[in-house]
Amino acid sequence: MANRRAIESVDTTLRDIMDTEQIFGGKVVVFGGDFRQTLPVIRYGKKEDFIEASLVKSPLIWPTIRRLKLVHNIRANEDPAFCEYLMKIGDGTEQLVGRDKIKIPSSFIIPCTNEDTSLDALFQSVYPNLTCFETDPYSLMSKAILTPKNEIADEINSILIDRFPGESKCYVSFDEPLDSKQMHCKDYLHTLSPAGLPPHKLILKKNCPIILLRNLNPSEGLCNGTRLVCDSFEDHLISCLIAVGEYKGKHVFILRIPLEPSKDENCPIPFKRTQFPIKICFAMTINKAQGQTLDFVGIYLKGPVFSHGQLYVAMSRAKKAESVKMIIFSDDGQNKLTNITNNIVYQEILEYISQSTVTRNKN
Incomplete structure (x- = not known):
């Protein structure tokens, strides 16, 4: 927003x-x-x-x-009970446990034993057979693992690209400080992964899923958030196919471009990274997934959601309750989730929204 x-x-x-x-x-x-x-x-x-x-x-x-109020979640319309549960989460009316936690129904939960085995169980639920995507890579695009933070998504992507079949191709970025007096810090810049920037070492395989990080050519379907499938690799060029939306199947080329971190990222050293503006997207952040529709969603909460609406966005990417599986790590070992400000902020925003004049269905 x-x-x-x-x-x-x-x-x-x-x-x-x-x-x-x-x-x-x-x-x-x-x-x-x-x-x-x-x-x-x-x-x-x-x-x-x-x-x-x-x-x-x-x-x-x-x-x-002039405000048009949308009252139905059409994405989950096939599962009325799930749709009603989502609206309670979004409106902040779901019953709380304590001051700021809600209990997630056990049907969504993959039991936690330890981090490694729980992650494997989540991978098995979302991507049961990675080898099948060699022949049908588009089926990958209907699934995703969502998590609140970039660093956790990067960890999951690193694990899954190693397991993905095929020969890997590694692209190394060129990092340059914006201040010429700090040229000695280049090695340190390689270790930084600010939000919105590709990694220093970008490891890809044929048919793996990637997501675009910049608006390159919106009129041709290359927008920030567009998901693509890798087709072939050259030293300075990546050939891809757009995987979703109006331009699905279109053949496009991605080039290296200079990228700078957002000014609010508080990078210790302002720098420019020349790299392909893409990331692997087996997993992505909840915020990045906003607006996507998926057939199966895995939600990995190593810590609680930390921002208004994140839980609602994550769960509402799916069409049915059976298409959502979650792993939640909590201090008390129970299936509770701290949902900070979600039930508070929305109620306060409602105070500023006047009565709508027209009612429509919500897509």
Whole structure:
């Protein structure tokens, strides 16, 4: 979900271009969003910061918007009980255990013994036979393992690419400090993996799933978040097939480009990484999965979800309850999940949302 200040900047720009004081320069702008899902990311932010960054808190824009309320989760419409459970999670009305925990039904849970065996059980549930994807790589795209943090997703991807059949190809990035006085730190830069950047060593195999990290050519389907299948490898070029959406099956080429970490990543040394703008995507973060529809979802919670809406987003990627399996590690060994702010923030946001004028189904 976009930060309201970015939307306000677009409003200001359009007013300047059109030389008018009308909202968005008199142009029709259509927004889509769900406040049950993840709110704008505010690094080290608190509940008040998430709400303040949301569009509902914009004094100029929100009062002028005509709102259409979407009330049904069509993705899970085939399983009414699962759909109702998701809405309780999203609305924050599911019964709490203690102050900020909810109990996940045992039907979703893969029992935890230790980390290694539990991960193997999750892999077996989501990807029971990796060799079958050599002949049908597109079937990989209907499955994913979701986790709250990038470092855990990277660990899972590293394990699964090793198990994936085929010969590997390793692409090493060129890292360069932005300050010429810090050229001696190049080896240290290789160890950094900021969010939104590909790894220093990118290990790929034919037919493995990858996800694009930048908007390269939206008109041709190459957008941030597009999932692809690797087809062939050259030293400075990767041949891929778009795996989902309108452009599914389209043959595209990915080149190395210079990339810089986001300014809010607080990198100790500002630097530029020249690498292919992709990552392996057997596993991805919950935030990155927002908007995806999957046939089977594995959720790995080594720690609790830490942001509003993450639990709702993770579970609602699937169409049926039987298509969700979870591993939860908790201090007390019980199947509880700390769901910080989810049941609090949404209720407070509702205070700023007036009665909707039209009701539609939610896709």
